Amino acid sequence: MHASLPTSPTDAAAQIDWTANGIETELGWSLALMFHGYSRAGSVAVADVPGGPRGYQVLVAITTEEPTSQLALAHRLGIDKTAMTYIIDALETDALVERRPDLRDRRIRQVHPTEAGHALLRTARVALRTVEDALMGGLSADEQTQLRQLLAKAALGTGATAASLPDTNSDLNLPVPAPERSRRRPQPTTETETRP
Template sequence: MVTSNTRLLLDRDALLSGSQTAPNAVALFEAGYLLAEVTRLLRAALDVRMRDLGLTGASWRVLANLAREDGLTQIELARRLEVSRVALGQMIDRLAKSGHVERRADARDRRIWRVHLTASAWEIIPALTETASQLRDRTLGVLTNEEMISLTGNLTRLRTHLRSVNRDLDASQWDGRSRGE
């Protein structure tokens, strides 16, 4: 007996072997899985390399986000890193103790704390960037320039769409849609 789960596995095998065009649901499932797996593998490889700079996996991600946009609030950083506010607070405490970041009160709302890189953190950002660039070249270098342009364009389009979907989901929490009303 061929169940829907068996069919999904058979279609997945056919997709991966290239022997047939898989149904859209299978292709979407596989694409989602591959995106997560590639992200996990890249993050693990970066974590290993960042240890040489004296940074943990969590700390280099905080510094990288702040290097892109210094002065984020702790809530914004927690969302970007997909960690709890408590976990981020502990990361910030450690980075402040090591002299990499400092908290400053928001100019308009003293209840809000913004996180800024210190001069010593800015000094290591070039090494962090170079390490990430070397890994990028080594890993993504298997793609041709055209494939890289296509991948970047598709991922950018997907990110924009997902941000829109997430905004809609966030809004539904406040208007009753998430409760089935």
């Protein structure tokens, strides 16, 4: 184990010997570190968002895309469908989202943002950007942009395909409120009324 690590992030990449097959050349290593770093810091930054980073992502998706089912949302975000139920429960409890029936398919609950949801998202976004900047502090502004774009591109490519299989695992670790068992949700009466 080689002793001292560079104190200057700029030296970091320069010190990586890409021919030595060391841990720093392992994609899995850097992905894990970045991801866990993001989860940890992100959880703090969006602590007031039910569901933490995952709840935040739900808000992002539903405020920028067409209303859709919980299941599709789960796929889109790479979140387990069961966990998605609980995340939306939490968001709904805080009046940040509303579940509405899909008129064309009564199995589906569409997820809609409330005004409060929009507002919280705005502040949460700012907080997260700060965290992200810190996380990528070792990179220049250009490099940060580049990393964002490459990651997104990779995620949208084969990466995302593999990741967004049905009922995928999710490891964003902010605690979702523990489910209260035997808590079958009452069927909203207004929903039954809107039967076509």
